[in-house]
Amino acid sequence: MTGPGRVLVVGDVITDVVAVLAGPPAVGSDTPARIRFTGGGQAANTAAWLAAQGVPVTLVGAVGADDAGRDRVAELTRAGVDCAVARLPGQSTGTVIVLATDRERTMITERGANLRLTDAHVDAAFAAAPEAGHLHLSAYTLLDAASRPAGLHALAVARGRGLTTSVDAASTAPLRRAGSAAFLTWVRDVDLLLVNADEATVLAGGLDPAAQGRALTATARRVVVKRGAAGAVWVQRDGRVVDAPARRVAVVDVTGAGDAFAAGLLAAWLAGARPEVVLARAGDLGASAVSQLGARPTG
16 A cells, blocks of 8 residues: 545534533533533544544635634644635634534534635645645535535546545535435535435435445445444445444544544545455544544544
């Protein structure tokens, strides 16, 4: 295997307010929790996990010209991420309130400046990273009409330059609102599509994971269905299916687990690893993420 080249990651940069609940929320009353303010955003998290593995990575996004935006960019830079992140006057940096239990998380989102990502921001990032070999797009960029043109432009430019491409389907509720047919049109012929079990059901119906993957290979050349504690399934257009178990660990916080999984997957796949090795590496990184509080690498 050779090392992966530079990866451009396009998508959200967010401030996460993570509340790990001691139990089910007591509606109308108080629920004890551990609360932490930290950097988040699917794209930013994936970029940080890629950098932690030594993968050259450039993050393309937008933040406000506020203290939060400055802090988000600074922490990503310290983590080894090259930031092609626009700071936009008059905009606020995106914020997500994450309510997390040991197996699930609910997010309340204000995307803020992320909605203002433009074609020009994308073009500037490509120009600054001519050696890039892969584009990874967080589908949050596609799932909101305000940022969708920039996401579609990023995919088009990547294809035109001969980069491989991947898309993480992002989140079930926005997918439902956008509609499966529209989404699958937007991501047609990407090299790799990542979906979790719920997203796979929205896009391919209530089939078993391998069948969902096979259905989605009509759109993407390779599909990975992430199943949490049940592992993951890799499906290719040529019919190959690889099923991998998850590593069993004590779960502290599931926030960012899918982003870490995506980073492990990309690092191994872009280095030429076999699907079995790719899924094992992705699972290892996902397990590391759920074993800690917060969505980014801590070491």
